[in-house]
Amino acid sequence: MSEYSLLLALNLDGAGNDPNDSALAALRAESAEFHGVSFSSDGLLDSVQRASFVAAKTQRIAVLPVIDALFTEPFHTATQLASLDIISHGRAGWILETQNDSVQADAVGRSILPEDQLSTEAADVVTTHRRLWDSWEDDAVIRDEATGRYLDATKLHYADVEGKNFSVKGPAITPRPPQGQLPIIAPAPLFTPDGLQHCRLNGADVVKVNAANLDELLAKAQTASSKGAVAIELDVYLDTAGDTGARRAAEQSVQRTPRAEFIGSVDELISFLKKFAEATANPEDQRRHLVHLHPGDLRIDASVLLDEVLPKLKHSNLLAPIGDTLRETFALPVAKNRFQEAS
Amino acid sequence: MSTQNQLRFGVFFQGVNSSTVWRSEKAGSQIDFASFRQIAQTAERGLFSAFFLGEGLRLREHLGGIHELDVAGRPDAQTMLAALAAVTSNIGLVATQNTTYNDPADLARRLSSLDLISEGRAAWNIVTTHNAWTGANFRRGGYLEHHERYSHAEDFVRTVRQIWDDSTVHHRGNHYNVDYTGTVPASAQHRPVLFQAGDSAEGRDFAARQTDVIFSAHVGLEDALEFRKDINARAAKVGRAENSVKIMPGAEFIVAETAAAAEEKYHWVREHQIGPHQALAYLEQFWGTRLENVDPYGPLPEFDPVVEQSSVTRGSGFQGAKSLELAAAWRAEAKEKGQNIIEFVRSRSHRADHTFTGSYDQIADRLAQYAELGAVDGFNITPWLIPTGLDDIVNHLVPRLQERGVYPQAYADTLRENLGLTIDETHEQRAIQRLKTVQEVS
Numbered sequence: 001m002s003e004y005s006l007l008l009a010l011n012l013d014g015a016g017n018d019p020n021d022s023a024l025a026a027l028r029a030e031s032a033e034f035h036g037v038s039f040s041s042d043g044l045l046d047s048v049q050r051a052s053f054v055a056a057k058t059q060r061i062a063v064l065p066v067i068d069a070l071f072t073e074p075f076h077t078a079t080q081l082a083s084l085d086i087i088s089h090g091r092a093g094w095i096l097e098t099q100n101d102s103v104q105a106d107a108v109g110r111s112i113l114p115e116d117q118l119s120t121e122a123a124d125v126v127t128t129h130r131r132l133w134d135s136w137e138d139d140a141v142i143r144d145e146a147t148g149r150y151l152d153a154t155k156l157h158y159a160d161v162e163g164k165n166f167s168v169k170g171p172a173i174t175p176r177p178p179q180g181q182l183p184i185i186a187p188a189p190l191f192t193p194d195g196l197q198h199c200r201l202n203g204a205d206v207v208k209v210n211a212a213n214l215d216e217l218l219a220k221a222q223t224a225s226s227k228g229a230v231a232i233e234l235d236v237y238l239d240t241a242g243d244t245g246a247r248r249a250a251e252q253s254v255q256r257t258p259r260a261e262f263i264g265s266v267d268e269l270i271s272f273l274k275k276f277a278e279a280t281a282n283p284e285d286q287r288r289h290l291v292h293l294h295p296g297d298l299r300i301d302a303s304v305l306l307d308e309v310l311p312k313l314k315h316s317n318l319l320a321p322i323g324d325t326l327r328e329t330f331a332l333p334v335a336k337n338r339f340q341e342a343s
Numbered sequence: 344m345s346t347q348n349q350l351r352f353g354v355f356f357q358g359v360n361s362s363t364v365w366r367s368e369k370a371g372s373q374i375d376f377a378s379f380r381q382i383a384q385t386a387e388r389g390l391f392s393a394f395f396l397g398e399g400l401r402l403r404e405h406l407g408g409i410h411e412l413d414v415a416g417r418p419d420a421q422t423m424l425a426a427l428a429a430v431t432s433n434i435g436l437v438a439t440q441n442t443t444y445n446d447p448a449d450l451a452r453r454l455s456s457l458d459l460i461s462e463g464r465a466a467w468n469i470v471t472t473h474n475a476w477t478g479a480n481f482r483r484g485g486y487l488e489h490h491e492r493y494s495h496a497e498d499f500v501r502t503v504r505q506i507w508d509d510s511t512v513h514h515r516g517n518h519y520n521v522d523y524t525g526t527v528p529a530s531a532q533h534r535p536v537l538f539q540a541g542d543s544a545e546g547r548d549f550a551a552r553q554t555d556v557i558f559s560a561h562v563g564l565e566d567a568l569e570f571r572k573d574i575n576a577r578a579a580k581v582g583r584a585e586n587s588v589k590i591m592p593g594a595e596f597i598v599a600e601t602a603a604a605a606e607e608k609y610h611w612v613r614e615h616q617i618g619p620h621q622a623l624a625y626l627e628q629f630w631g632t633r634l635e636n637v638d639p640y641g642p643l644p645e646f647d648p649v650v651e652q653s654s655v656t657r658g659s660g661f662q663g664a665k666s667l668e669l670a671a672a673w674r675a676e677a678k679e680k681g682q683n684i685i686e687f688v689r690s691r692s693h694r695a696d697h698t699f700t701g702s703y704d705q706i707a708d709r710l711a712q713y714a715e716l717g718a719v720d721g722f723n724i725t726p727w728l729i730p731t732g733l734d735d736i737v738n739h740l741v742p743r744l745q746e747r748g749v750y751p752q753a754y755a756d757t758l759r760e761n762l763g764l765t766i767d768e769t770h771e772q773r774a775i776q777r778l779k780t781v782q783e784v785s
Contacts, residue, residue, distance in 0.1 A: 019428070049456050052429075056380075056429035073482060082418075087426045141373075173401070
């Protein structure tokens with residue numbers, strides 16, 4: 001099997017409304033050498049703001065906010081994500097979701113979308129982000145005293161997105177982010193012939209796979225990995241000295257998530273991660289695949305992950321090195337600017 | 344210590360327009376996080392009440408192309424402020440956010456989040472626009488008419504406040520509906536502080552009804568006193584107590600050890616804010632055409648503007664001026680004052696009466712007079728240099744104001760308290776109730 005292919009992200013939802021708790025958890029994850037931490041807008045703090053707060057307190061770990069693509073303004077979310085990338089010096093990525101529910105829709109005076117339109121809408125939203133992030137070339141700020149020009153207008157471009165349901169003119173109000181293009185992690189159901197995969201170049205970088213159980217998850221991940229980088233999602237309930245993950249998971253059974261559950265010991269989790277690495281390994285490329293871990297209980301399961309799982313994994317050759325930017329960590333190539341002529 | 348007759352400072356990290364000098368080795372990055380952190384931390388060292396970020400939702404244009412001559416390229420305000428919350432402890436964090444191209448429920452939620460993240464230091468500087476040019480970046484496009492923009496803005500603010508006060512809102516508007524139940528609990532200051540800058544009669548009434556602080560354009564002492572009187576009268580009509588609407592004019596400070604050194608600095612700043620290219624571009628907005636063959640060191644053009652209304656630099660706030668009348672008046676004014684183009688534009692775009700220029704002691708004395716007369720509650724300072732533009736003020740002016748007893752000696756807990764704002768008790772009760780409800784639900 002290929003070595004150094006796995007990336008691990010720790011979800012920090014449930015950390016409460018004191019951002020210092022999120023920051024402390026992120027700092028622990030950073031020193032345990034997690035590759036990233038993720039945040040949803042969990043009814044308390046905004047996901048991007050929490051990521052931004054944490055980015056200012058950390059040095060190496062990637063910050064991954066979950067943002068809905070349907071009932072948000074693409075121009076705003078593109079600006080927010082570019083800003084997060086600037087603040088984190090290239091450590092930002094976007095976990096894209098399509099939260100097609102009436103609560104979200106009613107809040108902004110819109111209607112939910114027919115299911116068969118989700119992927120085209122998401123593709124339009126992703127295209128908008130991609131084009132806005134490229135709308136400033138990296139060297140658009142010239143500060144040329146002789147001509148009095150701070151900007152070079154020839155290095156700024158209108159995004160000119162004409163989506164099915166909206167259009168965006170551009171250019172961005174924020175310079176191109178340090179990564180050029182932030183890695184986008186988007187759910188597999190959006191990768192249909194009419195959806196993101198159809199416009200692969202403008203599309204997402206990582207396919208997020210969910211399944212009802214672990215076997216199905218591995219099978220789906222294996223299939224998806226033949227086409228590109230994969231992220232799997234897991235709810236994790238781990239055995240501790242005095243208790244079992246199974247007992248705690250049973251207690252939590254009221255709150256079902258769309259994610260597969262991993263219930264078991266530290267060693268069992270590590271062997272599952274090995275299986276995932278083997279299933280997705282491809283000797284022909286250096287692709288990295290992400291395991292997005294959602295601790296069943298942030299206090300208990302995150303601690304077991306940080307104190308026991310990560311130290312054991314360090315000696316397993318399973319984990320990919322942490323790059324200077326999230327793109328590097330994912331082994332994604334340098335993002336070329338679509339508006340810049342090939343030189 | 345009494346909060347009466349105390350001045351507060353805010354800092355406005357402008358990020359666009361000609362007020363920020365970039366044609367100098369001393370000018371740092373406009374976008375690196377380090378620049379924002381340095382300004383915010385310097386301001387906090389000087390016990391500033393607030394750090395402001397502006398927002399323009401479309402990049403400025405000039406004569407049909409992207410405007411090249413001034414600093415541009417800003418971060419998202421709330422994303423940056425959330426990061427600054429992590430590296431500061433006391434300073435207020437003010438996000439300029441537009442009522443036309445945001446959704447009230449989303450904005451209410453995000454501002455509440457920033458308020459919690461900063462432990463009661465968040466504020467919203469309310470701005471509104473109607474133009475379809477900005478709308479071209481958004482799902483709704485340009486949906487508002489000019490005459491609707493204040494009524495829409497007020498509907499929007501009421502909706503946001505209702506979410507903050509009551510959690511649940513069912514809003515039926517002319518342009519869209521909102522059904523939403525807030526989930527973010529109230530912060531230590533109950534809700535974000537509201538700032539607003541509109542200056543028309545409509546804008547002033549709006550501020551008197553809805554806002555906590557006016558970011559005003561009335562800097563001169565007489566002007567400031569008159570504005571205070573006017574706002575107090577408007578606030579009284581809607582049942583608000585005298586001086587309950589705080590007033591902080593935007594101003595520039597060019598200070599040094601001696602008056603002569605400050606004067607020298609003043610000329611350096613003006614030369615670096617407006618060069619020959621910027622001066623011609625300023626006139627081009629009103630003439631509606633390129634003036635590349637006009638000598639910036641000569642008189643204003645004798646020929647008339649080619650447009651009736653200036654609208655060519657989009658996003659600069661100058662739209663709608665009557666060009667022919669302006670051109671005639673300006674020619675006469677420049678001639679009378681013996682100014683060439685560059686001198687004229689410098690005097691117009693950065694007015695001397697919006698700038699405090701002098702020695703530290705002179706300016707401290709002048710500001711003490713503002714405090715004694717209650718003309719303003721403070722100043723919102725635009726530094727002309729990033730990221731070191733507050734150093735002189737914090738190191739030399741603030742201590743002199745403290746000696747004169749007109750500047751705080753320490754921070755209180757929240758932005759609301761730092762600004763000397765009182766809490767509306769009805770709102771406080773509702774916010775506490777909301778906090779309880781949210782806790783019961785979760």
